[in-house]
Amino acid sequence: MCFRYLVGFARLGIVGALSNKRLKLAARCRLWNESFFSAPRLKRTPLGGTRRTRSDGVRILVLGGTLFLGRHIVEAALARGHDVVLFNRGKHNPHLFSHIEKLRGDRDGDLVALRGRRFETVIDPSGYRPEHVRAVTDVLGGAIAHYLFISSISVYRDFPPHRSFDEDAPLAEGDQGYGALKARCEDMLEEALPGRVARVRPGLIVGPHDPTDRFTYWPRRVARGGSVLAPGRPERPVQLVDVRDLAEWCVRGAEQCRVGVFNAVGPRSTLTMGQVLEGCATVTESVARFKWVPDEDLLAAGVKPWTELPLWIPESDSRVGGMLLADNRRAVAAGLTFRPLADTIRATLQWDRREGAAGHDLPIRVTPIPPEREAELLAYCV
Incomplete structure (x- = not known):
């Protein structure tokens, strides 16, 4: 506690x-x-926190907890001996975690199940509207000793090309769009629970049970072999974090009552798109041939960055060209660690082959280019 x-x-x-x-x-x-x-x-420093030993079980409320990051957070918390309670609508994977307490409700008005309950830490991987987050703090009030909010690097106002940014970069204004709404959630939490909030800002979260296909596409595509359309330059920096690393770090943050703001991105050193694709080839033992196509050619062909070709953001884009250049030194200093990329690729592909995300119909899921479109682009651009 x-x-x-x-x-x-x-x-x-x-x-x-x-x-x-x-x-x-x-x-x-x-x-x-x-x-x-x-x-x-x-005022506490961003790296501050109350230390406790692993043997001290923490009573944790997880808002959501059955889809992707939340699911891994619950698994990590249970593995570390904590008392976990879920609050969700029961919509996604209701069969999971049958042995723990589940409170049913909806952040959009139905919070009756939370009234009178007390928790040492709230972990919130699902909040993105400030009124929903505020409703939770209003119901639980003084019963919240620590609140760990999963925000996003999308909270920043802009991402100039070739320029890294840290946690003090200007935030998006207003209340329109995902990033701005996440930023307003952060503001609301600091107002409601001053000094008790950890604001975790991940970039691209990848790994098993990812419903978005924003990374899974690449191990799957490289494993298929043949000529692979590779976007941009092989030296282009990219960032991602394995969901299992992020989840365990969040749980340890709950144990320590860690507060502050953190860019939770990885890896520790520079990772390039070429290294990602070569890593996929090594893990899958593929003989894929990478055909690197410049940003301008892909844009001229009407390819949609990030969605049709995951992990691709044109480096020259004046608004988001530097989105994958977040400074993660604060999170690393607070204990965030990263497993080898090969481990992430292997686990992601094993999960995808076993079950994948085909059953998920979520607005956050991207639609990468199909094989026919890839072949057309290779013929047009190469």
Whole structure:
């Protein structure tokens, strides 16, 4: 538990009595301050957090938890011995996690199941409208000691070409579009729960159970062999994070009550599109031949970046050319680690061959170019 809050809540009669063990742990917490509720809040560094041992089970509410990142977060939390409760509509994969408590409801007005409940940490991988996030904080109120919100690098205002950006870059304004809505969710949470929020901003999340096809296309396509249309330059930098690495890091953040803002992208060092495709070829033992087509030729042919050719963003695009250049040093310093790319490719392809995302009809799923269109483009551009 986030002991600095727990002790204060107990003194205010909000939670029950604490065990001696937890009181002693709270007393040792380096961030605990006897005047916490009476003195002005001290600004905490982004890497701050209350440390607890793995043996201290945390009561975690996961909003969603059965689709992609949420699913992996639940699995990681259970593997680390935590008490996990789900709140969702029961729409996606309701058969999962039958042995844990599931609260049914809808963030769009039906939060009755959350009333009177208390959790040490809320992990929110599904919120993208500020009114939905606000509804949760209103219902749970003082019962939230720590809130970990999965935001997005889309919150930033723009992504100039060939320029990296960190967590202090300007955010999107207004309330139109996915990125702006995520930014408003962040603002609302900081207002409602000052000093208790972790704002995690991933880029492209990849791995098993990904319903979007935004990465899975490449291992699948390279495994098929033949001439592969490869977009842009092989040296073009790309970023992605394995969902399993991100999920475990989020759970450890809940254990530590980590707060602050983090660009949760990977890997630690530069990764290029050429390395991604060569990695796919190595893992699949494919004899695919990569035909690199310049950005301008693909644009002239009407190819849609990111959706028809996943992981492709034209480097010269004045608005989003630098979207895959996020500075992740803060997240790395806070313990985010990255498994080898080959592991990600292999696990993704194994899952795709076993079950894949064919049954998911979601607006976030992309539609990569079919083989016939790829052949036409290769004939036209190469």
